[in-house]
Amino acid sequence: MKYEVTDLTKVRRRPERAIYDRDLVHSILDEALVAHIGFVDDAGVPRVIPTAFSRIGEDVVIHGSTRNLLMTTLAKGGRACITVTLIDSLVAGRSGFGCSMDYRSVVIYSSAEVVPDSEKPDCLERIVQDIFPGHRIRDHRENELKATLVLRFPIREVSAKVRDAGCLDVEDDYASDRWAGRFPVSLEIGPAENCPRLGPEVVIPEIAAGLPSRKK
Numbered sequence: 001m002k003y004e005v006t007d008l009t010k011v012r013r014r015p016e017r018a019i020y021d022r023d024l025v026h027s028i029l030d031e032a033l034v035a036h037i038g039f040v041d042d043a044g045v046p047r048v049i050p051t052a053f054s055r056i057g058e059d060v061v062i063h064g065s066t067r068n069l070l071m072t073t074l075a076k077g078g079r080a081c082i083t084v085t086l087i088d089s090l091v092a093g094r095s096g097f098g099c100s101m102d103y104r105s106v107v108i109y110s111s112a113e114v115v116p117d118s119e120k121p122d123c124l125e126r127i128v129q130d131i132f133p134g135h136r137i138r139d140h141r142e143n144e145l146k147a148t149l150v151l152r153f154p155i156r157e158v159s160a161k162v163r164d165a166g167c168l169d170v171e172d173d174y175a176s177d178r179w180a181g182r183f184p185v186s187l188e189i190g191p192a193e194n195c196p197r198l199g200p201e202v203v204i205p206e207i208a209a210g211l212p213s214r215k216k
């Protein structure tokens, strides 16, 4: 299935790198841990704030304090631009023009819906499980839930862009004596360092040995 291309999501430069395929968009969102969310605050100032997020079905879901500017501004329904970027390699070309990066990125335009209190615990659990699959947390406390806003952004107006080209130099540069190549980049999550305040009765769970790769 493909997302509809709109005036806003039409990639102009290098349109051959644009992808509107739902599975690809989902795979980029599912691998990433951080989104940068752009919005205009009440004073008209544009802001772009990084934050953790999860994809739940066709929504991007974020959570934060009820005093958080990003959350309180967007809870009023204004437009947001959400970007997610994965770097796959650093490309050292034979010229400055040829130096680049291979990447997979997503841009989403959307407006938030406030997740009602009744759905908050489930949403928060899904965010925890997305980042720490298999991790068991205690029940949320009433005051914790009260202090937390959860927003979901329906994914409708969206584009992905993928560069997987490695070195792309100007044709006559290939014959030069300059070296060129690409350096693969990946996110590495090591085994857990135990919290120094673990009680003596705590059994170390399997998850402590390592988290599964986010790359599917």
Ligand SMILES: Cc1cc2nc3c(=O)[nH]c(=O)nc-3n(C[C@H](O)[C@H](O)[C@H](O)COP(=O)(O)OP(=O)(O)OC[C@H]3O[C@@H](n4cnc5c(N)ncnc54)[C@H](O)[C@@H]3O)c2cc1C
Pocket: 008, 009, 010, 011, 012, 013, 014, 085, 087, 101, 103, 104, 105, 106, 107, 158, 159, 160, 161
């Ligand atoms: C890690 C990384 C490094 C980059 N470095 C450079 C650089 O140094 N110089 C440079 O010119 N460009 C760079 N780009 C590409 C840049 O993101 C834009 O694609 C580029 O500015 C061209 O935009 P445009 O004028 O075609 O589209 P715009 O008119 O800026 O955008 C039109 C629409 O296209 C879509 N779109 C544009 N870019 C992306 C994207 N990356 N991912 C998903 N959707 C997108 C959005 O829906 C946007 O609203 C980089 C991208 C990434 C991810």
